[in-house]
Amino acid sequence: MRAVGFRGNGGVEVLEELDLPEPVPAPRQVAVRVAFAGVNFAEIQHRRGEFGAPDGPGGVDIPGLEVAGTVVALGAGVSGLALGEPVAAYLPAFGVLKDAGRLREGEDVLIHSAAGGVGFAAAQLARELGAGRVYGTTGSAEKIPYAAELGYDAVFLREGFAEQLAEVTGGRGVDLVLDPVGGPIREQSLTMLAPFGRLVAYGDLGRHEQWTASVWDLWKGNRAIAGFNIGDLARRAPEQIGEYLAEALRLLAAGRIRAGVTETLPLAEAAKAHQLLETGTGRGKFLLSLG
Ligand SMILES: NC(=O)c1ccc[n+]([C@@H]2O[C@H](COP(=O)([O-])OP(=O)(O)OC[C@H]3O[C@@H](n4cnc5c(N)ncnc54)[C@H](OP(=O)(O)O)[C@@H]3O)[C@@H](O)[C@H]2O)c1
Known part of the structure; x- marks a missing residue:
């Protein structure tokens, strides 16, 4: 072999x-x-x-x-x-959205690393599952046109994504974030969740220090974090x-x-x-x- x-x-x-x-x-x-x-x-x-x-x-x-x-x-x-x-x-992307992320019809989704292997599949599957608007981020500007062709409603540069997402959603944010990056991106993404929004952590691309979320903040902000590991x-x-x-x-x-x-x-x-x-x-x- x-x-x-x-x-x-x-x-x-x-x-x-x-x-x-x-x-x-x-x-x-x-x-x-x-x-x-x-x-x-x-x-x-x-x-x-x-x-x-x-x-x-x-x-x-x-x-x-x-x-x-x-x-x-x-x-x-x-x-x-x-x-x-x-x-x-x-x-793996199907389980990230449906089971870990509890995606429901009409809900808005943000997918980090939108042009990667999982991101590509997740964007399409989110549509299949009836998602509302599907947003993505990439680490560099060159990838934005490629990712945009995959059917995202909008793709942002990851640096500064929170301001842009807030703008296009009128400050509401999204119902679900798929996050394989971690660190400050995970922390910022949590603040972009609409009420009862979920963030699914399923990777550590950024190799950041482990960051611990505050249960107090989750409780006070009607937010949840889920893990997904195949x-x-x-x-x-x-x-x-x-x-x-x-x-x-x-x-x-x-x-x-x-x-x-x-x-x-x-x-x-x-x-x-x-x-x-x-x-x-x-x-x-x-x-x-x-x-
Ligand atoms: N939990 C599970 O069960 C499970 C299963 C499969 C995959 N995963 C995870 O899902 C993630 C995506 O996997 P994939 O195979 O589809 O890979 P991928 O998204 O194609 O991975 C490469 C991309 O990651 C992004 N990235 C962000 N930060 C990076 C950094 N510090 N160094 C290098 N790349 C970085 C880059 O795109 P940008 O332009 O967006 O930065 C890069 O092109 C990985 O974290 C993987 O471990 C988890």
């Missing part, structure tokens, strides 16, 4: 191509021959050591959360999947991820949403995909091809 992994944490130079034994599925597992793997920002954090040192077999970690391919081996007790069947792993769901409620994925694939097949793939690179160029995400210069979603 070809893979890209790392034996120690660090920059992209720790990534190495590996030739590993074919995995044998344990009971209730399947083996998938991967055709394409999505690159998720969480993999950069994994490589940098933010989730701990490598502890995989042989001291090697193979990052990766999103795959599409075909089933090539079935473990004991697997039902509902057949050899040769095309399969895909998860798309890793926890995968451990404690994996069937929930299956439901998100099935719904997202149904919308994709019906042509209601688009996959935001901006670049497909061969597996050997995984480091380039990491660099694009890590430096914040990329847009949309990056795939690695294993074909």
